[in-house]
Amino acid sequence: QVQLVEPxxxxxxxxxxxxxxxxxxxxTFRMSDMAWFRQTPGKEREFVAAIRGGGGTTHHADSVKGxxxxxxxxxxxxxxxxxxxxxxxxxxxxxxATNNNRLIxxxxxxxxxxxxxxxxxxxxxST
Numbered sequence: 001q002v003q004l005v006e007p008x009x010x011x012x013x014x015x016x017x018x019x020x021x022x023x024x025x026x027x028t029f030r031m032s033d034m035a036w037f038r039q040t041p042g043k044e045r046e047f048v049a050a051i052r053g054g055g056g057t058t059h060h061a062d063s064v065k066g067x068x069x070x071x072x073x074x075x076x077x078x079x080x081x082x083x084x085x086x087x088x089x090x091x092x093x094x095x096x097a098t099n100n101n102r103l104i105x106x107x108x109x110x111x112x113x114x115x116x117x118x119x120x121x122x123x124x125x126s127t
Contacts, residue, residue: 002024002025003116006095006118009094009123010124011124011126012086012126013126015085015086016086017082018083019080020081020096020123029077030054030074031054032102033056034079034098035050036070036079038095039095040091040092046061048070048081049061049068049069051070068082069081069082069084091124094123097116097117097118099114100115
């Protein structure tokens with residue numbers, strides 16, 4: 001059974017940094033895409049970053065480029081999101097996700113294409 005656990009999150013001031021983590025279990029993930037999404041009340045989940053499986057490339061949303069950096073460790077079945085220069089607009093529930101089959105590049109940012117999700121972690125950035 002595939003399971004994703006997110007132990008990160010927190011309350012920080014604008015300009016601060018925070019590192020989110022996600023631990024996956026239940027199968028091997030080397031060939032699986034891994035991604036981060038975020039969601040605010042009343043809105044759909046927004047793509048943040050993803051790394052394609054099989055040694056694929058890293059992709060970040062325009063809103064976080066230069067501030068956030070995603071990484072993954074296939075040996076430990078973990079993924080991370082390093083968030084720097086945080087802004088109040090970054091306040092959201094952050095979810096990690098993965099899939100059974102690698103997605104084509106144009107669909108990496110489509111939430112409904114992912115098969116497994118973490119429980120979500122609240123990140124709040126104060127003014």
